[in-house]
Amino acid sequence: MKELKEILNIELFNINENTFKLSNLLLILVIFLGTKILLWIVKSSFKRKTRNRKDEKGNYLAIYQLIKYFAWVVAIIFIIETLGIDVTVLIAGSAALLVGIGMGLQQTFNDFISGIILLSEGSIKVGDVLEINGDVVIVKHIGIRTSKVINREDIIIIVPNSLITSNSVINWSHQSEMSRFSVEVGVAYGSDIDLVINILEESAKEHKKVANDHKIEARFLDFADSSLNFQILFFSEDVFRIEGIKSDIRKIIYKKFIENNIKIPFPQMDVHLDK
Numbered sequence: 001m002k003e004l005k006e007i008l009n010i011e012l013f014n015i016n017e018n019t020f021k022l023s024n025l026l027l028i029l030v031i032f033l034g035t036k037i038l039l040w041i042v043k044s045s046f047k048r049k050t051r052n053r054k055d056e057k058g059n060y061l062a063i064y065q066l067i068k069y070f071a072w073v074v075a076i077i078f079i080i081e082t083l084g085i086d087v088t089v090l091i092a093g094s095a096a097l098l099v100g101i102g103m104g105l106q107q108t109f110n111d112f113i114s115g116i117i118l119l120s121e122g123s124i125k126v127g128d129v130l131e132i133n134g135d136v137v138i139v140k141h142i143g144i145r146t147s148k149v150i151n152r153e154d155i156i157i158i159v160p161n162s163l164i165t166s167n168s169v170i171n172w173s174h175q176s177e178m179s180r181f182s183v184e185v186g187v188a189y190g191s192d193i194d195l196v197i198n199i200l201e202e203s204a205k206e207h208k209k210v211a212n213d214h215k216i217e218a219r220f221l222d223f224a225d226s227s228l229n230f231q232i233l234f235f236s237e238d239v240f241r242i243e244g245i246k247s248d249i250r251k252i253i254y255k256k257f258i259e260n261n262i263k264i265p266f267p268q269m270d271v272h273l274d275k
Contacts, residue, residue, distance in 0.1 A: 186227030
């Protein structure tokens with residue numbers, strides 16, 4: 001036991017007249033490893049709880065992120081204290097410096113506060129489908145300063161958290177399981193209106209991603225300059241890939257129009273010249 005104490009009291013170096021011993025180094029390692037193990041236990045516990053409850057996975061991930069940041073802040077404070085540095089004195093002595101840094105990093109702090117809001121509020125979670133500035137994305141990760149999303153082209157985008165909290169963002173995942181979408185098309189004057197409506201409704205019903213147990217409705221929208229404009233309304237669960245579904249429906253509509261001799265007009269203008 002005496003030999004062990006002598007080993008632990010071996011002096012490694014000095015910091016501000018404070019002797020840093022081997023025992024201090026071991027304590028720092030214990031704090032670091034203890035924090036890692038604690039976070040691993042918390043994360044494993046959350047994974048077990050959400051294994052069969054995918055709808056709550058985003059909430060638990062947000063809670064875990066907050067616990068993670070808090071745990072590391074506490075761990076760093078303990079490590080600094082172990083080094084013999086008084087944290088309160090350090091903060092007081094660098095107050096003016098922190099104010100200057102805060103002025104220069106105002107946007108970064110804004111993103112940081114926005115990250116805390118996102119993680120604590122839970123209005124946006126990992127896995128949610130968002131529409132930000134016209135771009136539809138899936139949230140893959142919410143960080144303390146930035147969030148990672150992926151768009152329909154499978155491109156990863158790093159988004160500052162303040163962009164999400166300070167702008168109008170559509171969260172499609174807050175909708176019911178089904179969302180309603182539309183496809184518009186124009187046909188030539190003289191076309192059979194009832195036939196066009198039937199074709200549009202049949203075209204939507206043929207797509208496997210369209211919910212046939214929800215109302216599929218075609219509407220005659222307007223008399224345009226060169227066409228009669230129609231709209232087909234349908235419901236689908238696949239919000240993120242809806243543009244691909246719309247493309248498929250347009251293909252079906254076009255084929256049926258050809259089969260039934262229905263023309264899709266191009267813009268045209270008659271010019272009359274007076275002699």
